[in-house]
Amino acid sequence: xxxxxxxxxxxxxxxxxxxxxxxxxxxxxxxxxxxxxxxxxxxxxxxxxxxxxxxxxxxxxxxxxxxxxxxxxxxxxxxxxxxxxxxxxxxxxxxxxxxxxxxxxxxxxxxxxxxxxxxxxxxxxxxxxxxxxxxxxxxxxxxxxxxxxxxxxxxxxxxxxxxxxxxxxxxxxxxxxxxxxxxxxxxxxxxxxxxxxxxxxxxxxxxxxxxxxxxxxxxxxxxxxxxxxxxxxxxxxxxxxxxxxxxxxxxxxx
Amino acid sequence: xxxxxxxxxxxxxxxxxxxxxxxxxxxxxxxxxxxxxxxxxxxxxxxxxxxxxxxxxxxxxxxxxxxxxxxxxxxxxxxxxxxxxx
Numbered sequence: 001x002x003x004x005x006x007x008x009x010x011x012x013x014x015x016x017x018x019x020x021x022x023x024x025x026x027x028x029x030x031x032x033x034x035x036x037x038x039x040x041x042x043x044x045x046x047x048x049x050x051x052x053x054x055x056x057x058x059x060x061x062x063x064x065x066x067x068x069x070x071x072x073x074x075x076x077x078x079x080x081x082x083x084x085x086x087x088x089x090x091x092x093x094x095x096x097x098x099x100x101x102x103x104x105x106x107x108x109x110x111x112x113x114x115x116x117x118x119x120x121x122x123x124x125x126x127x128x129x130x131x132x133x134x135x136x137x138x139x140x141x142x143x144x145x146x147x148x149x150x151x152x153x154x155x156x157x158x159x160x161x162x163x164x165x166x167x168x169x170x171x172x173x174x175x176x177x178x179x180x181x182x183x184x185x186x187x188x189x190x191x192x193x194x195x196x197x198x199x200x201x202x203x204x205x206x207x208x209x210x211x212x213x214x215x216x217x218x219x220x221x222x223x224x225x226x227x228x229x230x231x232x233x234x235x236x237x238x239x240x241x242x243x244x245x246x247x248x249x250x251x252x253x254x
Numbered sequence: 255x256x257x258x259x260x261x262x263x264x265x266x267x268x269x270x271x272x273x274x275x276x277x278x279x280x281x282x283x284x285x286x287x288x289x290x291x292x293x294x295x296x297x298x299x300x301x302x303x304x305x306x307x308x309x310x311x312x313x314x315x316x317x318x319x320x321x322x323x324x325x326x327x328x329x330x331x332x333x334x335x336x337x338x339x340x
Contacts, residue, residue, distance in 0.1 A: 041278065047320045122324055
């Protein structure tokens, strides 16, 4: 049992890691909206934004763990181990710490469900992942209500900026949400590639299962503004037409 | 686990079209295996790729891991019949 371990540096660490975690979770939520709204494809890859979302969330969880552990270990504020998980058990700023505990529980649920993503149903994962919005709102309220730094000056400006960024991200998540035909939304780089003049879609007649799939390979020639084919080793032997994406392959990232 | 098999046979990348939401990550991660149609949904190469093509296998695994909907899987097909099959 840790008793009477106190140091101003523990308290400073608590405050600093809390602020950093708030900024990182702002970044994570914003990147998550980027992934969900299909940002990327030309300048930055969509998969790169997805990887960034996953990686930054791991860093944010580390800072959150530091924030929580230093709070409990420091005896300057009377907060027990149980208060990490169970709300309304802290004698220090009961409401603010309770909201922080709720945020921590929600973040834990989102994090664990994402680690188990291959094992659980995708619908379950999505349902849990929606709670990240509530988790961020609770974390923001926790940061403001605790108020050591969040009530004045630069700390208040930081909290307000995080709130503004995520509020805009939430609005845009709704307004700019992809339609079912995701590839041709305004966010897609495929919009830039003009559709060929063709009378109709390929007919849907049943083909024998061994017949080649109706790959739209005839379009490359039918497109008048198609760029000159740059011969790269990966596309030269490919049976597919040139992709509208800029692909970094081969080599490079590996 | 841990059994190193002879690299015979091949694999195909398979998509579950019900789970797929057309994110397009698979096309970016494995452009040699996945093309996208005009709505952003994948058209996957149906020909079997040999397992000895390690670079393609690796990008197929990247595509499986990077799919936001977990809709992809690598399906192995061995060309030699196993000991139980005659």
